[in-house]
Amino acid sequence: ARLAGADPDRGALLVHGHLDVVPADAADWQVPPFSGEIRDGYLWGRGAIDMKDTVAVMLATARHFARTGTRPARDVVLAFLADEEAGGKFGAHWLVEHRPELFAGVTEAIGEGGGFSFAIDDTRRLYPIENAQRGMAWMELTATGRAGHGSSPNDENAVTDLAESLTRIGRETFPIRLIEPVRALLEEAARLYGVEFDEDDIEGTLERLGPVSDFMQVVLRNSANPTMFDAGYQTNVIPGKATARVDGRFLPGHEQELTDTIDRLLLPSVTREWVNHDIAMETTFDGPLVEAMCEAVRAEDPDGHPVPYCNPGGTDAKAFTHLGIRCFG
Numbered sequence: 001a002r003l004a005g006a007d008p009d010r011g012a013l014l015v016h017g018h019l020d021v022v023p024a025d026a027a028d029w030q031v032p033p034f035s036g037e038i039r040d041g042y043l044w045g046r047g048a049i050d051m052k053d054t055v056a057v058m059l060a061t062a063r064h065f066a067r068t069g070t071r072p073a074r075d076v077v078l079a080f081l082a083d084e085e086a087g088g089k090f091g092a093h094w095l096v097e098h099r100p101e102l103f104a105g106v107t108e109a110i111g112e113g114g115g116f117s118f119a120i121d122d123t124r125r126l127y128p129i130e131n132a133q134r135g136m137a138w139m140e141l142t143a144t145g146r147a148g149h150g151s152s153p154n155d156e157n158a159v160t161d162l163a164e165s166l167t168r169i170g171r172e173t174f175p176i177r178l179i180e181p182v183r184a185l186l187e188e189a190a191r192l193y194g195v196e197f198d199e200d201d202i203e204g205t206l207e208r209l210g211p212v213s214d215f216m217q218v219v220l221r222n223s224a225n226p227t228m229f230d231a232g233y234q235t236n237v238i239p240g241k242a243t244a245r246v247d248g249r250f251l252p253g254h255e256q257e258l259t260d261t262i263d264r265l266l267l268p269s270v271t272r273e274w275v276n277h278d279i280a281m282e283t284t285f286d287g288p289l290v291e292a293m294c295e296a297v298r299a300e301d302p303d304g305h306p307v308p309y310c311n312p313g314g315t316d317a318k319a320f321t322h323l324g325i326r327c328f329g
């Protein structure tokens with residue numbers, strides 16, 4: 001839907017959310033996961049906070065506009081999307097590719113990522129506002145060797161080669177790369193805690209920050225985790241091939257470093273192929289929209305401190321970045 005703004009010459013604002021949720025096994029739940037049951041003052045259900053709460057806020061705002069005849073300052077495009085949890089191929093990416101006219105004139109977007117708060121102490125809170133995301137590099141590794149009988153010596157065993165490559169990847173510690181949003185977040189957190197921020201000793205800075213630094217650890221560097229392994233069909237048969245999957249993530253500007261590291265760790269008999277590959281993104285933490293979001297936080301919480309935030313994963317924002325839209329959470 002597009003709500004017409006007072007000034008059609010201003011770039012439009014995209015407000016987007018996803019309607020799909022990850023699966024839920026009812027046996028693991030205290031309430032039926034799709035019942036939307038209200039218990040002890042909370043609404044329970046899969047997707048309640050990811051992200052039907054936000055979608056409800058967006059809808060309530062649009063309804064408020066309609067009921068009060070409020071005209072937004074600029075065009076507002078509302079998009080409620082499918083398939084986000086599986087990468088958005090049939091949701092945001094599909095729309096960007098096949099229906100880009102729906103986003104004509106959009107210059108900025110607000111979607112998922114940030115908005116929750118972290119308590120600094122009893123009175124002050126940090127409010128991350130996402131302006132960056134790590135990129136996604138999910139890969140399949142294939143080791144090719146010499147098939148043979150399990151009782152014979154074999155120095156071209158595909159299972160051995162793949163296992164060794166995966167072990168190297170899983171044990172690799174990627175170097176710290178301080179991108180601007182993370183640096184700004186660390187700096188502000190250090191200031192509020194009254195601890196020293198030492199750019200040359202990030203580990204020490206995190207230690208001084210204590211538990212609040214937990215969610216910053218994951219955006220300090222690239223990462224790659226082996227997650228799946230598939231090989232063989234019988235104990236006494238050495239297979240000629242083995243495959244595995246690795247979940248790789250890279251910081252904005254550090255994709256090549258991830259690829260180079262993986263290739264250095266792989267044994268020569270192992271090849272790599274992308275199964276899901278999507279960009280990292282980063283925009284500056286400035287401008288009227290950022291100022292308006294920070295002001296909105298402070299209006300509700302005078303001791304709230306908005307800070308930039310890099311999402312360790314990804315959202316539909318990646319798709320909209322392809323249209324030249326500045327995306328925020």
Ligand SMILES: [Zn+2]
Pocket residue numbers: 018050051084112
């Ligand atoms: Zn989500």
